């Protein structure tokens with residue numbers, strides 16, 4: 001699990017750099033992302049799975065399977081479908 005989250009972090013960082021360079025908005029609400037907002041604030045960047053893990057998406061998808069989203073939008077959307085409720089996706 002640690003190894004996976006390290007991979008995910010690296011992937012998320014790549015998405016962040018590319019999205020920032022391209023000026024991409026949040027893919028959920030289409031509003032600009034505040035790149036300098038403090039981490040975990042509602043308008044800050046987070047990397048979102050286009051195909052939720054709970055619905056069969058890969059934990060570590062290809063770069064194209066990840067999109068930039070606001071931290072706030074991402075966690076709202078994730079309600080009820082996140083890892084906490086789908087432990088089996090992690091192989092335990």
Ligand SMILES: [Zn+2]
Pocket residue numbers: 026027028029030031069070073
């Ligand atoms: Zn948003």
